[in-house]
Amino acid sequence: MGNSDFSWKLADHPKLPKGKTVAVVVLDGWGEANPDKYNCIHVAETPTMDSAQAGAHKWRLVRAHGTAVGLPTEDDMGNSEVGHNALGAGSIFAQGAKLVDLALASGKIYDGEGFKYIKECFDQGTLHLIGLLSDGGVRSRLDQLQLLLKGSSEHGAKRIRVHVLTDGRDVLDGSSVGFVETLENDLAKLREKGIQHASGGGRMYVTMDRYENDWGVVKRAWDAQVLGEAPHKFRSAAEAVKKLREDPKTNDQYLPPFVIVDQSGKAVGPMVDGDAVVTFNFQADRMVMVAKALEYEDFDKFDRVRFPKIRYAGMLQYDGELKLPSQYLVSPPEIERTSGEYLVHNGIRTFACSETVKFGHVTFFWKNMSKFLVTLELHSIFNPG
CATH class of the missing domain: 3.40.1450.10 (BPG-independent phosphoglycerate mutase, domain B)
Structure with a gap:
């Protein structure tokens, strides 16, 4: 699709009224696999998630590893970065x-x-x-x-x-x-x-x-x-x-x-x-x-x-905002049309937060790859001083 044919317009949700607050919860590391004794999520007590899955709005599984997120093979487990970078883009970018x-x-x-x-x-x-x-x-x-x-x-x-x-x-x-x-x-x-x-x-x-x-x-x-x-x-x-x-x-x-x-x-x-x-x-x-x-x-x-x-x-540039390092061997991926960009182009205000050791995922990964998404860094709140 050429840029001239592209529209940022989002269709109204068929059920949610306009102005409704929506929470997008990224469960980093949560997934579904064979239910055996080595599967910690299967073995653990997860009543809240079990209830959500049993409700009227069952979740849909999204592949977050391997070639689906731009990694070399299906054996590559992936990581936080490759999932957060391209969230909502609907395309596969080599990463x-x-x-x-x-x-x-x-x-x-x-x-x-x-x-x-x-x-x-x-x-x-x-x-x-x-x-x-x-x-x-x-x-x-x-x-x-x-x-x-x-x-x-x-x-x-x-x-x-x-x-x-x-x-x-x-x-x-x-x-x-x-x-x-x-x-x-x-x-x-x-x-x-x-x-x-x-x-x-x-x-x-x-x-x-x-x-x-x-x-x-x-x-x-x-x-x-x-x-x-x-x-x-x-x-x-x-x-x-x-x-x-x-x-x-x-x-x-x-x-x-x-x-x-x-x-x-x-x-x-x-x-x-x-x-x-x-x-x-x-x-x-x-x-x-x-x-x-x-x-x-x-x-x-x-x-x-x-x-x-x-x-x-x-090996790559590690921080796009700080331009750090200034020299790198492999150019970073050019990821576009992510969820953050759609939200901004549609005038939707967002507030993103995370616990301390993952705060960089909403203040760095999302913000870097969704150039216009404004996030609030809560590191000082979770970790005063």
């Missing part, structure tokens, strides 16, 4: 993992402005890759990292350091050992090309905080990834993960930070002037804080000790 897959498969990722920007450092500096080591497909994927390592090497990177974050949230706890060993086997073949692990830590304890809940998480990342300093030092990432997981109180999500050192005990991968950095997660919310630390000169959330002159790019 997140799918966008990265297409860019890697076509090789266009290496022709883009973001890669050209970091490539300026390849002759003299080190390329640092930071992100979640997982195959969960929610925030990153191991196979994408493997392709990016290979492609970066083939496109001029002479020295690469990988800073891994163990998962245990989007995948089973304990799976980090296998992921690290898989990557180390790859790196062993590439070591003569100057590629190796540099640091690591659990995703919820190192790097991946969100909505400025705990800057200490990013501070621990900065110390290990940038300064090359951590309480634990190992000769390999596999040794680090296995050893640290021996503590019964430790799991993949909260693995303490570690650095890889050489024979003399010196960290192999601190960041220095002239280096390039890529955060390879494709989902945005848990990358914004570290992006601020890497990019902002006037950053004041913690003492960075030193701020190396680097060239930094995200």
Whole structure:
């Protein structure tokens, strides 16, 4: 349909009178699947939802995973972002993992402005890759990292350091050992090309905080990834993960930070002037804080000790309003005609709210992709100060 033929006009609802207040409740993570003992929603007591389903207005199921929301395969479980971004659009837009897959498969990722920007450092500096080591497909994927390592090497990177974050949230706890060993086997073949692990830590304890809940998480990342300093030092990432997981109180999500050192005990991968950095997660919310630390000169959330002159790019742009980061390897999806835009064009006022740890979904995802939807951020109400 051409733009000239398109109308924003919404037909009147056949039953609801005009001016009626309507609540749209997004049950993030709620779904229907086979009713067995592993299905927590089936096992739980849910009288309110059971009553709603048994009433006169039964809900309709909407697919929120896989190819229906622009993800690569039906096995991709999806995430909050891909559902909220395109709410009401009635179209499928390639998002997140799918966008990265297409860019890697076509090789266009290496022709883009973001890669050209970091490539300026390849002759003299080190390329640092930071992100979640997982195959969960929610925030990153191991196979994408493997392709990016290979492609970066083939496109001029002479020295690469990988800073891994163990998962245990989007995948089973304990799976980090296998992921690290898989990557180390790859790196062993590439070591003569100057590629190796540099640091690591659990995703919820190192790097991946969100909505400025705990800057200490990013501070621990900065110390290990940038300064090359951590309480634990190992000769390999596999040794680090296995050893640290021996503590019964430790799991993949909260693995303490570690650095890889050489024979003399010196960290192999601190960041220095002239280096390039890529955060390879494709989902945005848990990358914004570290992006601020890497990019902002006037950053004041913690003492960075030193701020190396680097060239930094995200896998995607993580915050469209802040234009953060300013450089990225894959362009974000151009999503249009979402529910928010329809409401505004029809003069319907909206009020959107969420509990604290999801407030960004109504103030960032919806607002960014529905450019004219005005929302009220309630973070200060739920979390005073």
